[in-house]
Amino acid sequence: QVQLVESGGGLVQAGGSLRLSCAASGNRFSINTMGWYRQAPGKQRDLVATITRDGSTKYADSVKGRFTISRDNAKNMVYLQMNSLKPEDTAVYYCQASIVRVYWGQGTQVTVSS
Numbered sequence: 827q828v829q830l831v832e833s834g835g836g837l838v839q840a841g842g843s844l845r846l847s848c849a850a851s852g853n854r855f856s857i858n859t860m861g862w863y864r865q866a867p868g869k870q871r872d873l874v875a876t877i878t879r880d881g882s883t884k885y886a887d888s889v890k891g892r893f894t895i896s897r898d899n900a901k902n903m904v905y906l907q908m909n910s911l912k913p914e915d916t917a918v919y920y921c922q923a924s925i926v927r928v929y930w931g932q933g934t935q936v937t938v939s940s
Contacts, residue, residue, distance in 0.1 A: 828852045828929045830921045835934030842938070843909045848921030848931055850902040859924045860897055860904040864917035864936075871920065875906060888914075911938045 834846040850857060861876035875885045875895035883895055894907040904921060916938050921931035 828923065828925060830923055830929055830931035832919065832921045832931045832934040835919060835936045837937045837939065838911055840911060840913055840938055840940050842911050843907070844911065844936060846906040846908070846919055846921075846934060846936075848904045848923075850904075850921075850923050850929075853902065853923075853925050855925050857899075857902060857923050857925055859922075861922045862895065862904070862906045863920045863922055864915075865920065865933075866917040869917075874919070876922075877904065908936070911936075913938045913940045 829851050830848055832846060832848045834844060838844055859876050859878050862874040863871050864874050865871040873886055874889055875893055877883045877895045877897050892910045897904040917936060918933040919936050920933045923929045
């Protein structure tokens with residue numbers, strides 16, 4: 827059974843930084859795309875950033891230049907470095923991994939105060 831466990835969320839002031847981590851375990855096959863999504867209260871879950879196994883990245887326009895996604899294939903880890911955080915970045919952040927199917931983590935809360 828594949829499990830994704832996020833960590834690194836918390837409360838930060840606007841302009842601050844946080845680094846999210848996601849550890850995948852239980853997979854028999856290599857992980858293809860990994861990514862981060864977020865969901866604010868009353869809103870749909872939206873893509874933040876994705877990264878393929880060979881390192882190709884994609885970002886939502888709202889986070890370009892502020893967030894950086896990276897991964898360590900040997901450790902089955904994906905990271906999200908978030909800089910210049912804004913109150914509108916407040917949301918639950920979810921890790922996603924595509925293997926044979928898509929898996930989701932349980933989410934980690936990020937709160938940015940103004």
